[in-house]
Every structure is written in structure tokens, then in C-alpha cells.
Amino acid sequence: MDKPAKTIEVKVERTIPASPQELFDGWLNPKVPGTPWNAAEKFTLEAKVEGLFFWAPRGTSHYGRFTQLDRPGLIQHTWVSPNTLGQESVVTVTFKKVGDETRMTLVHSGLPDCEPARGHEKGWNYFLGIYGEQFGKGSRQEYRWEEAHPRSEGPKP
Amino acid sequence: MNSRPLTLNLRRVIAGPPAEVYRAWLDPRKPVNPWSVGRTLGFPPKAGNLYCVLVEGTAYIFGRVLKLSKGKEFRFTWMSPYTHGAETRVTVRFQKRAGGTLLTLRHTGLPNDKDGRLHAQGWNQFLVKLETHFGQKAR
Numbered sequence: 001m002d003k004p005a006k007t008i009e010v011k012v013e014r015t016i017p018a019s020p021q022e023l024f025d026g027w028l029n030p031k032v033p034g035t036p037w038n039a040a041e042k043f044t045l046e047a048k049v050e051g052l053f054f055w056a057p058r059g060t061s062h063y064g065r066f067t068q069l070d071r072p073g074l075i076q077h078t079w080v081s082p083n084t085l086g087q088e089s090v091v092t093v094t095f096k097k098v099g100d101e102t103r104m105t106l107v108h109s110g111l112p113d114c115e116p117a118r119g120h121e122k123g124w125n126y127f128l129g130i131y132g133e134q135f136g137k138g139s140r141q142e143y144r145w146e147e148a149h150p151r152s153e154g155p156k157p
Numbered sequence: 158m159n160s161r162p163l164t165l166n167l168r169r170v171i172a173g174p175p176a177e178v179y180r181a182w183l184d185p186r187k188p189v190n191p192w193s194v195g196r197t198l199g200f201p202p203k204a205g206n207l208y209c210v211l212v213e214g215t216a217y218i219f220g221r222v223l224k225l226s227k228g229k230e231f232r233f234t235w236m237s238p239y240t241h242g243a244e245t246r247v248t249v250r251f252q253k254r255a256g257g258t259l260l261t262l263r264h265t266g267l268p269n270d271k272d273g274r275l276h277a278q279g280w281n282q283f284l285v286k287l288e289t290h291f292g293q294k295a296r
Contacts, residue, residue: 044207044221050198052207054221061244063219063236065198065209080219086242088216 006113007089010121012106014128017136020072020095020102026134027075027093033142034131036062053077064091079108083116104128163267165277169284171258173291175251176228178258181287182249183231189287191218191279202233220244235264239272257291260284 016023028047030037037043040055047053051066060082067090068076075093080086089110096103106124111117126147133141171178185192185200192200192210195217199208202222210218217237223246224232232248245266252259262280267273 044205046207052199052209052219054207054219061234061236063207063209063216065216078216080216080236080242082242084242086236086238086240 007109008111008113008117010106010108010111010124012121012124012128014104014132015098015101016104016132017101017138020097022135023095023102023104024072024075026131032131032134033140034127034129034134036127039127064088068092083119085112085114085117087112089117104132161269162265163269163273165262165264165267165280167262167277167280167284169260169288170254170256171260171288171291173257175253175258178260178287178291179228179231179251181290182251182260187290189290190283202231208233239275240266241268241272243268260287 018026026032027035028045029035030043030045032038036057037045037053037055040057043053043055045051045053045055047066047069049066049069053062053064053066055062062079062081064078064080066075066077068074072095074095077091078088079091080088087110089108092107092109094105096105106128108120108124111120130141133139173181181187182190183192183200183202184190185197187193192208195210195212197208197210199206199222202208202225204222204225206222208218208220208222209216219236220234222231222233224230228251230248230250232246235245235247236242243266245264247265248263250259250261252261262284264276264280267276
């Protein structure tokens with residue numbers, strides 16, 4: 001297995017008009033647009049430490065396992081797909097109260113330094129954009145595959 | 158990499174009845190199967206469930222259990238760095254034969270390169286261990 005020696009990290013942030021509790025719970029709720037699970041035709045989600053997940057948007061399988069869940073501040077899970085070249089990368093999502101709003105920060109680390117993995121930045125930006133719209137006076141925009149992947153050949157993330 | 162996916166077909170006669178060989182194949186406590194090489198999440202397996210094998214804290218295989226037919230068949234998916242993140246499929250069948258159990262293993266969808274071909278070596282290592290385990294029991 002020849003994997004890129006260098007790894008990269010993607011960081012995406014949004015300030016959302018909701019409490020950390022609402023955002024923490026919403027991120028694990030497949031019914032809420034903007035969560036990865038909401039975008040899949042097929043998924044399995046076991047949101048507990050050492051719980052596993054599977055989702056397959058447009059037939060591309062993604063797997064992961066939850067490593068930390070600390071309501072309402074932290075969700076951490078791993079992430080494996082063809083776009084990570086099968087390497088187990090780590091997604092850390094934190095929720096911090098800032099006045100009446102919450103700063104949601106998603107850091108995806110341990111990604112191989114290659115083109116498919118770099119596409120996660122665009123993917124997570126799209127997801128968090130839709131997610132933020134679900135709270136406060138947001139437009140309640142739904143996830144649309146074509147918007148998330150305007151010219152892509154495969155799903156990222 | 159050749160773009161046509163690789164399929165592996167392996168077979169062994171194991172000196173034990175199908176029910177016992179099936180049980181040994183699915184028991185992470187017995188060092189005769191891939192679930193025994195690290196800490197396994199999601200076992201004992203159930204159809205529709207997910208599993209993961211962790212080695213030194215890192216997942217080296219993820220998969221879904223597609224079919225379990227006690228003593229007869231185990232079908233599952235298999236994703237790892239050696240499949241380059243592609244979700245491949247494995248079917249293991251256990252059939253009664255003179256001398257024990259004919260175990261057939263079919264692994265489809267593998268990358269047609271060095272990493273994909275390494276799976277033959279990996280599966281053969283487990284099948285030799287399984288053969289030795291039951292060979293010793295028969296003596």
C-alpha cells in the first residue's frame with residue numbers, strides 16, 4: 001500500500017444562532033439537513049463511543065467510528081472512504097457558546113495529501129452551510145447533491 | 158492499476174464439521190480469522206450490522222454484515238487501505254464434504270494491483286491456520 005506520507009487538515013467554522021445543545025443534538029439527527037447522514041440514501045448510525053456508522057451517498061461507501069461524545073461541546077469520529085484512500089481520518093466537531101450564538105468548528109485531520117482528500121474542504125463547507133440554515137432565521141435549505149458536487153465525479157466528503 | 162476489479166476464489170477442505178468450522182471462522186478469540194488480529198467492534202455479527210477491526214487503536218478493516226446463514230454461509234463487505242477505500246464483498250461458504258468441510262471464499266471488487274493481490278496471501282494465511290487448528294483437533 002503506497003500512501004501519501006504527508007497528511008492534511010481541513011477546518012470549517014460557522015457561527016450559528018442556536019445553543020450548543022441544539023447543534024450537538026441536531027448534528028447526530030439524520031432528519032436534519034446539513035448532516036452527512038441526511039444526505040445519504042442508505043445509512044447506519046450508532047452515535048455512542050465505539051459505535052460505528054456507514055453511509056453511502058450515491059453508492060460511495062463511507063465508514064467511521066465514534067471516539068468521543070461529550071454533550072454539548074464535542075463530537076469526534078473517524079472517517080474512511082475512497083476519498084481518504086481507505087485511511088482512517090479523524091473528524092472533530094466542537095460547539096462553543098459565543099453570546100447568544102454558537103461557534104461550530106469542524107476539523108478533519110489525518111487526510112492523505114491527495115486531490116480526492118482535498119475535496120473534503122468544499123464538501124464540509126457545503127454541509128455546514130446547509131446545517132446553519134436550519135436554525136434561527138435560516139432559509140431551511142435542503143441538501144442537494146448537484147449543489148454539493150457541481151462538477152465532481154464522486155462524493156466528497 | 159488495471160481498471161478491471163480483481164476477484165479471488167479460494168477453497169480448502171477443513172477437517173471438521175461445517176457448524177464447527179463456521180463457528181471458528183466467526184470467533185475473534187480464535188486466531189484463525191481476520192477478526193482475531195486486533196480488537197473487533199460489532200461482533201458477534203448480525204445481519205445488517207457493522208463491524209470494525211482495530212489494530213493498535215486504528216481501524217484496519219470496516220464492513221457490513223450482509224448475510225449470515227448459520228453453519229452455511231457468511232457474506233460481508235470489506236473496506237481497508239488495501240482496497241484503497243473501495244467497499245469490496247466477501248462470501249464464505251461452508252459445505253459438508255468427505256473429510257470435513259469444503260470452505261470456499263470469494264472476494265470481489267478488489268483493486269487489480271499489488272494491494273488487491275495481497276488479499277490472496279492474507280486469506281491463505283488464515284485458511285492455513287484454520288486447517289491446522291482442526292487438524293490438531295482431529296489428532
